[in-house]
Amino acid sequence: MHSYRYATRVDRKDAVILPSDDRRMRWIERLPVARGRPALGVGVTLAIVGVAWVVRVAADPLLPPGFPYVTFFPAVIVTSFLLGVRLGSVAALLSGLVAWYFFLPGSPGFNLTHGAGFALAFYVFVVATDLALVHWMQAANRQLARERELSRSLAATRELLFRELQHRVSNNLQVAAGLLAVQKRQLADPDARAALDEAASRLNLIGRISRQLYDPLGSAQPLVPFLSQLCRDVLEAGGREDLHLAMVGDERLRLMPDAAIPTALIVAEAVANAIEHGFADRSGHIEVAVAHDPLDRLAITIHDDGHGLPAGYDPDRATSLGLRIARSLARGQGGDFRLERSNGTRATLALPAHLVAA
Numbered sequence: 001m002h003s004y005r006y007a008t009r010v011d012r013k014d015a016v017i018l019p020s021d022d023r024r025m026r027w028i029e030r031l032p033v034a035r036g037r038p039a040l041g042v043g044v045t046l047a048i049v050g051v052a053w054v055v056r057v058a059a060d061p062l063l064p065p066g067f068p069y070v071t072f073f074p075a076v077i078v079t080s081f082l083l084g085v086r087l088g089s090v091a092a093l094l095s096g097l098v099a100w101y102f103f104l105p106g107s108p109g110f111n112l113t114h115g116a117g118f119a120l121a122f123y124v125f126v127v128a129t130d131l132a133l134v135h136w137m138q139a140a141n142r143q144l145a146r147e148r149e150l151s152r153s154l155a156a157t158r159e160l161l162f163r164e165l166q167h168r169v170s171n172n173l174q175v176a177a178g179l180l181a182v183q184k185r186q187l188a189d190p191d192a193r194a195a196l197d198e199a200a201s202r203l204n205l206i207g208r209i210s211r212q213l214y215d216p217l218g219s220a221q222p223l224v225p226f227l228s229q230l231c232r233d234v235l236e237a238g239g240r241e242d243l244h245l246a247m248v249g250d251e252r253l254r255l256m257p258d259a260a261i262p263t264a265l266i267v268a269e270a271v272a273n274a275i276e277h278g279f280a281d282r283s284g285h286i287e288v289a290v291a292h293d294p295l296d297r298l299a300i301t302i303h304d305d306g307h308g309l310p311a312g313y314d315p316d317r318a319t320s321l322g323l324r325i326a327r328s329l330a331r332g333q334g335g336d337f338r339l340e341r342s343n344g345t346r347a348t349l350a351l352p353a354h355l356v357a358a
Contacts, residue, residue, distance in 0.1 A: 031138060032084035045087045048075050049094045056103065068103035069095070069123050076127050080134040088134060092127040096120065177203035195321075221260055223356070224249040224290055227267055227300070231288055234268050238275045242283035249290030253298070259355040262329040263300070266337055269322045270302040270347035278306020278345055297335070298351040305344040315339040 034041040052075035063070065072095035080088020102108055104116040112120075180200040184193050228247040235243060255263060267288070274286055286304045293299040309315070315323070315338065323339070326349075330337035335351040 031082060031141065032087075033082055035084065041083045041087050042090070045079050045083060045091050046094075048079050049091050049098070051075070052095060053098050053102075056099075060103070068099045068119060069126075072096070072099055072123075073126065073130070077130050077134070080131055084138070085131050085135045088131050092131065096123055096127070099123070174204055177201075221255050221257065222251060223253045223255045224251045226255070226260070226264070227288055227290065230264050230268060231271050231286070234271045235275070238272065240275055240279065243275065243279060244283075244285045246285065246287040248287060253290060254357040256355045256357065259333055259351065262333055263349065263351065266326045266329050266349050267300060267302065269326045270349075273322065273347070274302065274304040274306060274345060278304045278308070280307070282306070284344075292353075293350060295350075296353050298353065298356045300349040300351070302347040303342065303344065308344050309339065309341050 034044065049072075052071040056071040059071065075095055076088055076092045079091035097110075100107075100110055100116065100120060104111075104113075104119055106113050106116055177200040180196045180203070184196040184200075187193050187196065224247060227249075228245075231245055231247070235245060271286060271288070278284065284305045286302065289299075289301045289303070291299055291301075326337045330349055330351075333351055333355060335349060337347070337349050340346050340348075
C-alpha cells in the first residue's frame with residue numbers, strides 16, 4: 001500500500017475570513033426589510049413612533065425649551081432606514097403631528113403660532129433631507145447588489161468556459177497520445193517504439209496536469225498538494241504498491257502557472273526514474289521535499305533509498321533522453337536539475353525565486 005505523510009506549516013493569519021465591513025454591507029443591501037409584509041411594516045412604524053413619543057415625554061422635564069423633535073428625528077431615520085422611505089414618510093408625518101400637538105409652543109393642540117410655524121418648517125426640511133438621503137442610499141445599494149450578482153454570474157460563466165477549454169485541450173492531448181500509440185504498432189524498431197511510448201506517456205501526463213493546474217484568474221497554484229497528487233499518479237501508473245511516498249514542504253508556497261507544466265514533467269521524470277532504476281526488484285521510500293535553498297531559490301528534492309546510481313555513472317555526461325529533457329526544461333525556467341548519490345539517489349530541481357509566490 002502507498003503511504004503518504006505531510007510536514008507542513010500553516011499560519012493562522014492566512015485563513016480566509018470574511019471582513020466585518022463586507023458582512024455589514026451585505027446586511028445593508030437587504031434593506032428595507034418587510035417589503036412583502038405591509039401590515040408588519042405599519043405595525044413596526046407605529047411602534048417606533050410610539051417609543052419616540054414616550055421617550056420624549058419622559059425626557060421633557062430634563063430638556064430646555066426648543067427641542068420638540070429631539071426623539072422624533074431618530075425615529076424617522078430608523079424607520080426609513082429599516083422599512084423604506086414610504087413608511088419613513090408615514091413616521092415623519094405622525095411624528096410631526098405628535099410633536100405639533102404636544103410639544104410645540106401653544107400645546108396641547110394644533111395651534112399655529114409664529115414659533116410653531118417656524119419649527120414645523122424646520123422639521124419638514126430636515127426630515128425631507130433625511131428621507132432623500134436614505135432613498136438614494138438604498139437605491140445605490142440595490143444597484144450594487146444587482147451589479148454584484150451580474151459580476152458573479154459573469155465570473156461563473158467565464159470559469160465554466162475556461163474549464164471547458166481546459167477539458168478540450170486535455171482531451172486533444174490524450175487523443176494525440178493515442179495516435180502515437182496506434183502509430184507505434186506499425187513500427188518494428190524497438191528504439192522507435194520506445195520513443196513513441198515515451199512521447200505518448202508525456203502527452204498523457206501534460207493532459208492530466210493541465211486539468212488541475214490553471215484557474216481562470218491565472219493565480220499561482222499551491223505547490224505541495226499539486227506535487228503530492230502528481231507523484232501519486234506516477235506511482236499508480238507504475239503499478240507499485242510497495243513504495244512509500246513522503247511529501248514534505250510548506251503549503252503556503254505557490255507555483256506560478258507558467259512554471260507548472262515544466263516543473264511537473266521534471267518531478268514526474270525523477271519519480272519515474274526512481275521507480276524504474278532504484279526499485280526495480282525491491283520496495284522502498286521516496287521523499288519529495290519542497291524548500292528554499294541557501295541561494296533563496298526553490299529547491300524540489302526527490303530522494304529515494306533505492307539502488308542508487310550505477311558505479312562510474314557520470315550524470316553530467318549521461319545521454320538519457322529523460323535526463324536531457326529534464327535539464328532542458330529546468331534551464332528554460334532559469335534553473336537547473338542535477339542527480340547525485342546520497343544513500344540512494346537524490347534529484348534536485350532548483351528554480352528562481354520569482355517563479356514562487358509564498
